[in-house]
Amino acid sequence: MEKPKAEQINLAGLISETLAGAKIPETVEVIQKIPETEIFVAVEAEQIRMALKNFIQNAVQAMNDSGVLTITAQPLESGMTEIAVADTGSGIAPEYLEKVFEPLFSTKTHGIGFGLSIARMIVENHGGMIRAESESGQGSVFTFSLPSDNS
Numbered sequence: 001m002e003k004p005k006a007e008q009i010n011l012a013g014l015i016s017e018t019l020a021g022a023k024i025p026e027t028v029e030v031i032q033k034i035p036e037t038e039i040f041v042a043v044e045a046e047q048i049r050m051a052l053k054n055f056i057q058n059a060v061q062a063m064n065d066s067g068v069l070t071i072t073a074q075p076l077e078s079g080m081t082e083i084a085v086a087d088t089g090s091g092i093a094p095e096y097l098e099k100v101f102e103p104l105f106s107t108k109t110h111g112i113g114f115g116l117s118i119a120r121m122i123v124e125n126h127g128g129m130i131r132a133e134s135e136s137g138q139g140s141v142f143t144f145s146l147p148s149d150n151s
Contacts, residue, residue, distance in 0.1 A: 004044035004126055008149045011039040011073055011081060018052045019071070027066040034073045041081050042149035043126055051119035055085040055142045058115060062089030062140060080128065080145040087141075092134035100132050119144075 012034045024030060041048075059069050067088035075081050092100060100116050123130045123144045134140035 004047055004122075006042040006044055006126070006147075006149075008040045009043055009045050009048075011041050011083070011146075014041075014043075014045055014048060015052065015071055015073065015083075018049050018056065021049075022053055022056045022060075024056070024060055024069070025065045028060055028063060029068045031068060031070040032072075033070065035075070039073060039075055039081050040149045041146045043146055047122045048126070048146065051122040051144070052083070052085070054115040054119045058142075059085055059087035059089065059140070062087050062091075064089070067139075075148055076145070079148050081148045082143060082145045084141055084143040086139060088139040091136040091138055092132065092140050093136065094134075097132055097134055116142075 015032065015034065019030060019032075056069065056071075063069070070084075070086040072084040072086070073081060102117060120130050123146070127147050128145040130142070130144040132140060132142050
């Protein structure tokens, strides 16, 4: 993947556009926890949209198309902005949690296991970090950071 051609993007707008383009059933409640002050990130919008869409699709699938999807964004003192995508699905078994970002790894019956590995590559190419947390029966949270551009 090519190095991103970063530009200053309003994160709230990027999240809203991605949610609008995602296939989210009416049975999934979407909660956005984004500060009212604008947060700008230095990213290639299309790439981040692709990564975010992967997190959203996985969350919806993990909830069997019914539950609560929460997207949170917050600036960090480190100069990064953290975005979290949380679901109320069944969670990821501890033995699989470390493998979810590996290419071709999937716990789903459909899909080929590239979505999260591509998302990780995109985030890391932007200078960010990514992690997954999950509790069996409680859901999962995928959190990633992006460089802020609030100049």
